[in-house]
Amino acid sequence: MEPVACSRRLDANPSCEVHLLQTASTLIPGDTVWRRCEAARVAVLNDAAAYFAALRETLLEAQDVVYIIGWDIHSKTPLVGASGRADDGLPEQLGPFLRALVRRRPALRINILVWDFVSFYASEREWNSAAKFTADTDDRVRFHLDATLPFGSAQHQKIVCVDGSLAFVGGLDLTVRRWDTSDHRADNAMRCDPQRKRYPPFHDVQCLVDGDVAERLFELAEERWRAAGQQADERRVLKSARWPTNVPVETEHLPVGIARTDVVSPAGSTIREVERSFIAGIRSATNFVYIENQFTSATRMARELAEQMRRVPSLRALIVAPKLHSSWLESQAMQNGRGAFMDCFGETGVADRIRFVYPVSRSGNKEAAVMVHSKLMVVDDRILRIGSANLNNRSMGADSECDLIFEAATEEHRDVITSVRRRLIGHFCGLDEHAITQNEHRLFALLDEVSKARGPQTLRKVESSVLTSTLATLVQPVADPELPLHLERAASRMWSTKTLIGIASIAVALFGLAMAWSYTSLSDFADAGHLSTLLSAYSQSIWGPPLAVAAFVVGGLVVFPVLVLIAATAAALGPWLGFVTAMAGVLVSALILFAIGRVLGRERLQRLLGRRAARIQERVVGKGVVAVVVIRMLPVAPFSVVNVVAGASTLPLRDFILGTLLGSTPGILAMAVLGSQIAELARNASWSNMLLLALAFLGWLALCAGAQFVTTWLAGRR
Template sequence: MSDHQPAPESCSLFEPGRNCWRVNTAKKFELVVDGAAYFRALREALIAAEWQVLLIGWDFDLEIEMLPGESDADGDAPDGLPNKVADFIKLLVNRSPELNIYILRWSGSAVIAPGRLVPAVRLSMSGPDRIKLALDGRHPVGACHHQKIVIVDDRLAFCGGIDVTDARWDTPDHTPEDPRRVLRDGSPADPWHDATTAVTGPVARDLADLARMRWKRATGEALNAPDLPDHDIWPASLDISCRNIPVAISRTVPPDEDHPLVNEIEEMILVEIASAKSSIYIESQYFASDAVTEALSRRLREPTGPDIVVINPVNAENIIEDSAMNVTRTRMVKALQRVDHDNRFCILTPVNAASQSIYVHAKVCVIDDRVLRVGSSNIDRRSMGFDTECDLSIEARDDDVSQIIADLRNRLLAEHLGCSQKTLADRIAKTGSILAAIHELNASEGRRLQPLDLNTDTGVGAVLADTRLLDPRFKRGTPKRRVMTSRHIAVGVAIVAIVGTVYRYLIG
């Protein structure tokens, strides 16, 4: 089969060593949509922990409440345990003498949000010694460790796009002025749409291996796998969409002295796009990947290609990022519009009932009713070949799973349209087109999907888009190489500081 050609219907899209690291079985699988459901499920899972918890993420804020608005006068949640993350995990460790909790956070997040590092450092230094914090600086300068993985005793894993940090909590309603949707300082937080997955079984153990490998790479410490009876734990608040389904784990890992670039995620999405027959549905924080744009462009040139729906936020989180990423988005969108002769492409952004923009942080791709991919990777160059990422994919190998994938896609899209899943499914069945269903069901006011206004391709944004300064990547096929990492810079700064101190002492 040649590169990025659609696979025959009977063939799996998953190719370990090319577009995924491993494929293994999830005894249970669920798509977890939005932060309210995730934080509740995460809390339930952590309460069940016996031996080892690995929290691997871009950022952590241990001062947030996991269940906003549900604390009593003592700061406890309805389960009787502290609602704040730091107090909660401290209590879990104190009451479970064999439980160890490892928190691995991207080193750069300490620069972006230093205030959120203080509670973690305080907990690590003054809390139980079985809570260990590490900053991951093992990545090229300018890159970030972007994986968002939680492992509980190798029995349950969460993997997706939701960070355990401030501003991530919201419900699928994205209710205007929801009093629970506030920042840690009590100020209102913007509506926020996100997604992750929950899995048990052999694939959870594979994710645990990945998390322990990442911990060792960052710290040099090898962690043993828990020696516990093999049984599932499952949060009571979560449904189960699939049982005993193969799941592919795909990664992006920048090159280092002991391995070349790993761009399994890019390979996976390109194969997915090539395989689409009727629809490509994408949710992403950004839309700035040359490779993905070219792949979508090829499909739009076909006379009977698939509908393509991209859901994006209006703006990035800060003005520099917005200028850099969204001028690039403007160029990508215009390139697709030029070849879209049948009006099969649209890029839209969701708003809530008060027409307030909902920030899209989810990283999801659904191809027809055949493939669902959820993870930490965005549609940008960094996620395809610079940052460290992890995605999970499932594919339909029978009609039952095909219906499940369609239902999960409709769940996401119905949330944005403010309609029921059944209404959406019926309209898709009637029209035979996701795009036609969106056009018919989309309201003119209130909860809806709006066309995305494109940034002006001038000024600083144009320069940043030309240089891709904030969205770099290593070329496909980059071999093993020694790269300057954030750790090297930190060591260099420390050496300079020590030498400077000694010098001042000697001449003082």
């Protein structure tokens, strides 16, 4: 079905109203989609248990090349179905399973590409994932972190392609805390992470396709692999991969478009097919729009839907979202955006025809909100959309995304799309498809009745709420940007009076603190001997080391001389306990200040420092561990300032920690070993004590030079 004249490019005149006829296609290559093709067969996989079981069976039959493209991955992901067990003789966990698979099939190659995440997510990611996937595979499992996207952007596509003939696309990553069955029981004991910690019910949707669309998705995966600097494998000519036996085919020969968001050049030109296809689908709606989405903060999409509802009085909408966001950071970043999204419908006067709801599961007296992670939209009985794109700003223009948009060409296709929508709504309410069909004309009333009945599953209204904290105001534009955070452009902006006052205030405050510790009555406290005496009172107590670490944290916040703290700790607690305690204090203080820098944000820092500092910082950050080691060994800037600036840069957390350890160890070790002499010099200066101090200083320099040589050599080899 070809697009008719009214389906012109949506970006030709964004303000124009495009009313797509029921006979028009929204799949316009080069505009709303990258490719328009056909899915020979389609299956909708509701929740991770169904997806993981289908993927496992498919991978067992893989012969040539597999691409796994994702936002995250974890070697301990349980790649199992609803039973929670595998009966094929291979390991159940993803990493060991893939390694065993390539040993079983010597011709098989598996390429894994996931986002090289920012340090905000470090605590949630697996340490040293690459080795856990690639060990003992003779380079037939290749693992690469994609760091090619601009700062502020993420690799967010979730695609698995098998032999170029089968492909999975949707919202699910092959990582932990995703597995769940479609009943979303509140007390499912199998829903736990590798640390055996329980996590709430989790909902997502993936689709399985074959035919021409699978071939095009394989091309897309190869493009991403090459764009990340990797060499693509040559493919053999194979028969089509076998469709998993336990996956029912929903329909056949269904037209489908592949829509992307992608940043394709450093200058910032962006492929925005996802955004345009969302708009086209919404503008074609006449009866019912059903949406499941983790994030709803793209107010342009809300305004488009609200305006279409105003134009078409019969149009209703149901949006299923999480009750709360899964982390504190996501709440700070996205909650205000969701409130603004919801407010658009009240402002347009159509709030009575749209429902925002979240699913709840109950087992006995235990109740749990279901985490909605899916990215799905159904428009009337004509369009089914499944992919990775959230309804937030970053999915429209900052991240890499991939959605499949299925469009009905026959009455059978329409029936299938309608059935998918009814099944999804029903599974949240504990109702079958027939019950939803019988009550679809009064769906909102039915949802109210199910909620009041307090059954095992229900949908409840999401309440609009806004965070008024300063932090939420600062985090939201950085966490949910409409475009990548181009630092050069941000740094080139004119300095405002407010910015100049801010810079002057910070500089004066830091300078004043530094001077105060040296030339005011505060200097009495900035004395190694004085501090050593205070800490010595607790030297035989279990509270001695914690108090010393706390002193490092407080000292870092007030720009207290860190060398004084190290010397005092070593003198009070002895050489070895003093060394361990001082190192712990330095690391804890550094990490807290690093986190403060992360909260302030790199873009804000560059705006303050200007274009030249942006370039300098890029060069320094690029050297990673070496840069941190050098600046730790040559304290040209206060300890506290270095930590904050490092946090505000793109320096990876692992490089910061390793560089701090390597750069600080020689000095702390020298002071710990000679701590008593340093403290004695502070109390009673003498030529002998001064000589010992001079020797300690020379020893420190020698250790620094040796560590710097080794670090530079290792970095060069890497």
